Amino acid sequence: MxxxxxxxxxxxxxxxxxxxxxxxxxxxxxxxxxxxxxxxxxxxxxxxxxxxxxxxxxxxxxxxxxxxxxxxxxxxxxxxxxxxxxxxxxxxxxxxxxxxxxxxxxxxxxxxxxxxxxxxxxxxxxxxxxxxxxxxxxxxxxxxxxxxxxxxxxLGRKTAQEKVASFLYMIATHIDPDHGEQNTFDLPLSRADIADFLGLTIETVSRQMTKLRKDGVILVENNRHVTVPCLDRLSAAAGND
Amino acid sequence: MxxxxxxxxxxxxxxxxxxxxxxxxxxxxxxxxxxxxxxxxxxxxxxxxxxxxxxxxxxxxxxxxxxxxxxxxxxxxxxxxxxxxxxxxxxxxxxxxxxxxxxxxxxxxxxxxxxxxxxxxxxxxxxxxxxxxxxxxxxxxxxxxxxxxxxxxxLGRKTAQEKVASFLYMIATHIDPDHGEQNTFDLPLSRADIADFLGLTIETVSRQMTKLRKDGVILVENNRHVTVPCLDRLSAAAGND
DNA sequence: CGGGCAATTGAATCCTCTCAATTTATGTGG
DNA sequence: CCACATAAATTGAGAGGATTCAATTGCCCG
Structure with a gap:
């Protein structure tokens, strides 16, 4: 014992x-x-x-x-x-x-x-x-x-769109969700940090975020709070097979 | 003993x-x-x-x-x-x-x-x-x-030119030189492999190699054999401070 | 010597960056 | 609590660098 x-x-x-x-x-x-x-x-x-x-x-x-x-x-x-x-x-x-x-x-x-x-x-x-x-x-x-x-x-082989989606997917799977049900979380990084992580500029990160938002892959509130309705769709956008 | x-x-x-x-x-x-x-x-x-x-x-x-x-x-x-x-x-x-x-x-x-x-x-x-x-x-x-x-x-922050120079610099400092004196060696990778290493296309690698050659930073024989007259110049081309 | 592959070169396209303006958040003091 | 100031994020237009597609040259090996 x-x-x-x-x-x-x-x-x-x-x-x-x-x-x-x-x-x-x-x-x-x-x-x-x-x-x-x-x-x-x-x-x-x-x-x-x-x-x-x-x-x-x-x-x-x-x-x-x-x-x-x-x-x-x-x-x-x-x-x-x-x-x-x-x-x-x-x-x-x-x-x-x-x-x-x-x-x-x-x-x-x-x-x-x-x-x-x-x-x-x-x-x-x-x-x-x-x-x-x-x-x-x-x-x-x-x-x-x-x-x-x-x-x-x-960094080497993905497009800007896939890079941003990959980042969001990584965060979504590493951060404990705010609520039990849906996949929702606060981004731990600013746009500038995300850009530095992905080898992109702030503007490109922003553009790809809005595109993902308009495509319905993610929901964004207050710039930092993200909800992912369907993880598989995000994963697909990230180029994960 | x-x-x-x-x-x-x-x-x-x-x-x-x-x-x-x-x-x-x-x-x-x-x-x-x-x-x-x-x-x-x-x-x-x-x-x-x-x-x-x-x-x-x-x-x-x-x-x-x-x-x-x-x-x-x-x-x-x-x-x-x-x-x-x-x-x-x-x-x-x-x-x-x-x-x-x-x-x-x-x-x-x-x-x-x-x-x-x-x-x-x-x-x-x-x-x-x-x-x-x-x-x-x-x-x-x-x-x-x-x-x-x-x-x-x-991969994330360097230009194609700097990437290729970085690769050559890495090889130059990892491979035993053919001759004691000058920095000369055979590339262990094909252009396609170099491209896959640098997140570039074959064509871009080739273009940057010719540019480095024309700038006198490197000498190339038979596509594979490279000589580096001045390691510091190559290092500078690689963006190493 | 010629076939086949690797590498180079060229021209046009596309994606991302740069620069600039605007909008949206954040925080401070009245 | 609101107005203001500052920072962060978005959006737009234009430029530039890397890619794509295509053609040519060069190298290696039978």
Whole structure:
């Protein structure tokens, strides 16, 4: 009975961890109660407002974080200012590039975000001691790799229409719906961010959104709130077979 | 003295491994002599001609491989035939998606290639026993992730000219030069492959190649052989700051 | 030497971008 | 609570870059 992590006695886990959503899906799930306690002693939990930078391109990384809520965008910028978002991370993803001190990109809160941070060195040490943790980090890296490659196909070979539809489809399937019934959600990204994600301009994103709206594939309220009557139609518009 | 792997006595390592280039940089470097022997018993070494498919999109993966020589392209295809190359792998890279049975893409030999294959289950088991191996696999995954994201910037935000220059720059810095002095090499990919890598058409790739040639950034012989007089100029043409 | 494929070149089209104007949201202070 | 200011998003017209389709040239191998 107590062999299952779910059934751990309350005292066997830090209080903040007990009520933490990220503990189940995140890296913490692989840790022993003793490790959780140690990690907890060095971790800080905080809110980050939308638009705030967590890690800068080229900066050295001293902390890793668990995303507890919200969406974080990872982006790269060229010298002349051209920008490309190379990844979106949702709770309970792990934020940080293991085995590397310097960040090759910027991490910025796309929405209001809650994160739990801990020193890099501590995670590195625990990863050495705990094969399950190293493997969990590996699994997340592989997930990000799969997503990056899926997105390369979108960036390289899809039309503007398909790109925007692909983005909406990805969000629709990653964000918890507002209501149980229909597929309805708030976009975590501005038009400018969506453009940077899709390798398009703001204007093109806007035009394709209105086209999807006029075609009845999506409904839009207040620019941010989107409803998808039929996911399959959106998927088809995204070029997914 | 014999504490260094390089100085292992001959009998402590399979004969084929002793002369294998991949043993140093590849996953094998993390294994003990005993593990090398076991792996060797179940491994097969073979040549693959250019254009041959190693793993198909959607197929289940039963083997992992070390790339001993040559270049392998990883690509994704849409239902209507549009294709995108999402990664290139050079010796001594590891070929295979750990922790996942089904391949989400196609792996195909871009040039004549030599690989050393072993059963998936064996590597998985050794990864569990050997933290160094799991970490080595993780490191390679992270390298691929970094490359994928770098390429997303190229696909999303660079012009055709910059894309082609970026590709040539990547090859120039990944392939061993033919001669010690100048930066000269054979392109491992056809124009069609380059187009699929850059999200362009064959014609556009060709036009940009001739433009780079006329601008004196590159010299081309026999369509495949390229010389780069000044790497910095190529880098500048690629938009690298 | 000639067939066949790969690569180049050309002309016209189309899609996306650029620049500009307008409309719609957001937030602030009176 | 409304008017105003600012930012975000939409819409339009025109330009430009990449694609498409077509023809030609160049290369490799029997």
């Amino acid at each position: 107590d062999s299952q992590q779910k059934n751990l006695h309350s005292s066997e886990m830090p209080a903040v961890c007990r009520v933490c959503d990220a503990r189940h899906g995140g890296v913490c799930a692989t840790l022993t109660p003793a490790q959780l306690f140690e990690l907890n002693r060095h971790s800080t939990r905080r809110k980050v407002d939308a638009g705030n930078e967590l890690i800068g391109q080229g900066e050295s990384v001293s902390h890793y974080s668990n995303i507890l809520s919200g969406v974080i965008k990872l982006s790269k910028m060229m010298a002349d200012g051209r920008q490309q978002i190379v990844g979106l991370q949702f709770a309970p993803d792990f934020l940080g590039r293991p085995h590397l001190c310097e960040s090759t990109m910027t991490a910025e809160a796309a929405t209001e975000t809650e994160i739990c941070s801990f020193p890099r060195s501590l995670i590195e040490r625990m990863a050495n001691e705990t094969p399950g943790l190293e493997r969990k980090l590996h699994t997340q890296s592989l997930k990000e790799l799969d997503e990056a490659r899926e997105w390369m196909l979108t | 014999d504490s260094q792997q390089k100085n292992l006595h001959s009998s402590e390592m399979p004969a084929v491994c002793r002369v294998c280039d991949a043993r140093h940089g590849g996953v094998c470097a993390t294994l003990t002599p005993a593990q090398l022997f076991e792996l060797n018993r179940h491994s097969t070494r073979r040549k693959v001609d250019a254009g041959n498919e190693l793993i198909g999109q959607g197929e289940s993966v039963s083997h992992y491989s070390n790339i001993l020589s040559g270049v392998i392209k990883l690509s994704k295809m849409m239902a209507d035939g549009r294709q995108q190359i999402v990664g290139l792998q050079f010796a001594p890279d590891f070929l295979g998606r750990p922790h996942l049975c089904e391949s989400t893409m196609t792996a195909e030999a871009a040039t004549e290639t030599e690989i050393c294959s072993f059963p998936r289950s064996l590597i998985e088991r050794m990864a569990n026993e050997t933290p160094g191996l799991e970490r080595k696999l993780h490191t390679q995954s992270l390298k691929e992730l970094d490359e994928a994201r770098e390429w997303m910037l190229t």
